[in-house]
Amino acid sequence: MKVSDINLGYWNIYFILKLILFVNRLIEFNFLRNIAFIAFLLIPARNKVLSVLQQVIAIPIGIYLFYDDSYLPPLSHALAQAGNLSDFSVSYLFELMTRFVSLNIVLILFITTVLYLFLYKILRIYVLVVSAIVYLQFTSIAPSLPKLDKTVESVAAAEVSSTAASNAIIVDDLNNYRQDFFEKQSDLKLTINKDLATKKEFDILVLSICSLAWDDIKYFKQENHKLFKEFDIVFDNFNSATSYSGPAVIRLLQANCGQKPHTDLMSHSSDQQCYLLENLKNIGYDVELILNHDGMFDNFLKLIKEKADIDVSPIQYKLSHYLFGFDHSSLIYRDGEVFSHWLKDREQHKENKKFTFYNTISLHDGVRFKEADIAHTTATYEQRLITLLDDMYAVLDALKKSNRPIVVLFVPEHGANIRGDKMQISGMRDLPSPLITHVPVGLKVIGNNMLRIGEQKHITQQSSFFAIAHLVNQLLEQDVFSKNEFDPEKLLNNLPETPLLSENEGSIVMQYNKNYYYAFDKEEWLKYDE
8 A cells, every 4th residue: 555545534624623623722632542543544444345334433433532522521421411402492402503513613614624625635634634733742732730831931841741740739639629628518507596586577588590690790791780789788709509500509498508519419318407498497487489480390399399498389370471491382481470479479468477489590591582483592691681680670679668577688590601611602501610600699688667787798708608598697696677777797797708619410610729620520620711
């Protein structure tokens, strides 16, 4: 066989595309696996049958390597989540596919193919491809852990040679930090004193919002919406500790204990002391549950009943639908209409203090205004966002007019990841990155002609759900409704701080030394590159 006959053929386009994406930090590039794949493709086939067989085998290998080099979760992790795809409509699945393959990638592929067709008879493209791969590998363009600053040329070689040792130290440090974090969190417990049952009564309303983070709000320039100015206390640096709804709600309603590992949260029975509702029931609170959806997706309703101590069925109102779910059949009701009915009921039934938990998915990815709507759902997010914020403001305004004592907690579950980043496309939430878990939590005290002393308080320290349990306890301890004025500053005494560590099933994101690192299935740590 002549040397001139050795060629990768159209696989050159595959590797050129991967190299372009790699140089632009859109994917990783496993040198050993890709070189091994090239070696397999260059094995000369003795006849046509073997040549066809070689290509048939190469196609799934090529697809797998492309997936493996991407920032997508490990294939085993993705397959475990595949069951939820059956609930998605065809148009929504198609929309998700278009997010993975952007117009820029299509144009790069087109230009690469055209250039290849013009040049493959003139140049040995595969030699250039292999040379580029080797060059990129040995010049250390690949993102590494840690990402070293090469500010002095004379020490560059020494830095590269010490990378492996540095990586091992960093990995050990990260694993030790994670273990230390959970050990410290396991010691945190808060119990509401049963004697507080004699204090002045007030209701508690929790507004649990799906798919709303500071990054989504700022993307659409809504950070100055009047709703956020209405709160007495705003958390500027609150971490929801997960990027999925069920675990977020469970963490909120088990907030009387420190942050638990995801596996313990979802698989183990928790100490009754951890349940916020159990503590509130002990001092006389009744519980209400309201959803603006059916709660069926991902067994949300069943999950929060089992793991969050919500032992009541959702209150049902006869409403016209506002949105269609991502399956194009489930109905979603307008938040403002739901609350108009709730407010009427609240005025008619004043017998006992209530803890009302409201969950809305009006901002969830994939929901649409019309059943047959094919508009890109991210394009409608701004409209849905403004409507939701306006509705929530209207709720606070109506509660102020009723003057019945109530504390409102605005607690989003996670963000929508509208903007996306290099690691995750728009709407993707497999990794609970800070852009997704950094959510706008607010508290408002209403009733008894209440006057706030001083300005709105902003909490800038890193916080999570244990801080909410602390605030609820302080509201009760200080008996804020015994007077017609209160000082938010007094509620913040000894407010617990929680460093940023977030988990989903099989994935973790953690802040360490001002950098963010992630891992899938507790395997290798990598730096999160936004």
